Amino acid sequence: MSSANHSLTETASDAAIDTACRVLRLPTIRGQFTDIVRHAEREQLSYRGFLAELLMAECEDRDRRRSERRIHAAAFPRQKWLSDFDYQANPSISPAVVSQLATCEWVRRGEPLCLIGDSGTGKSHLLIGLGTAAAMAGYRVRYALAAKLVNELVEAADEKQLTRTIARYGRVDLLCIDELGYLELDRRGAELLFQVLSEREEKNSVAIASNEGFSGWTKTFTDPRLCAAIVDRLTFNGSIIETGTQSYRLAHTAARQQKNASSQPR
Known part of the structure; x- marks a missing residue:
């Protein structure tokens, strides 16, 4: 009982x-x-x-x-982790520098980061990986393709929602802008993007990935004065990582194809 x-x-x-x-x-x-x-x-x-x-x-x-x-x-387009980055495939990138950035002190201080290099050199991997590290550290992060961000700003301006949209992008601790420099922006689009960057200047961090060195940005931002102002916003007190010109994605694909070809019976 x-x-x-x-x-x-x-x-x-x-x-x-x-x-x-x-x-x-x-x-x-x-x-x-x-x-x-x-x-x-x-x-x-x-x-x-x-x-x-x-x-x-x-x-x-x-x-x-x-x-x-x-x-x-x-809103990252895919998962990328810093722990998966292949430093041997791209020896121009310093693991110590990336490790320091992974502490997110630059995000806490509201500093910018620029990742410059050709396609396939690991820019987007590092951009998303560092953004993910910041999110895991407690920071509010937003990822956007440069062209899509500009299109959203233009639509917001047309719908009298620009102030609200810029404020929304201004609130996040880290804004990651990918593929900056792939497309030429008209003056209006460039000015709207400049407004977003100005809203965040010395308050919240911006990280960008671009396939063009700063000297080539005049192809994206055709007004030289506006281009210089944007470069200034994105480099002042910031970090710049050059990922190089050798595509390790292309090299990896070529090596895999060569391996498959050599394993075929003759």
Whole structure:
């Protein structure tokens, strides 16, 4: 009889814990409670130790979910991690420099970053990887292709929503602009982009990836004075990484094709 009462008490306790976790919105404790109880019994944890295990599990899972939400909100086109970057394929990029940037101190200080190099040299990988690192560190991040960003600004201006749109891009801690320099921008588009950069100047960070060196930006921003002002905004107190001219994507593809060809029976 006492055994049945004990079992009933445990069942009632489990039900009460489940209800309390729902009310208090503690999904991790609710989901992991049974496993943590078993672990506590096996390790003979004290009440304090058991409570610490529960609360730490909830905190760690909340941090993970917040990071996932920030990465999702950044709207990256694909996943890229700094840990996957192949420094051997592109020896011109310093792992120490990237490691320093991964601390996100430059984002905290609101400094810009420019990644300059030809296609296939790892610019977008580093841009997305550093943006992801910033999101995981708690910063609000937004990714945009340069042409799409300009188109959005032009549409917002036409719909009398420009101030709101610029303010939205101004609020994020890090704005990542990819493929700057691929297309020529008309004066209006360039001026609108300049407004976004001015809104963020010395307050919030901008990171750009461009296939053109600064001297070639006059092909994108055809007004020389506006071009100089934009370069100034993107380089003042900032970091510049030159990723080079040798496409490691092209080299990787060629090496794979050569390997496949040599493995074919003759």
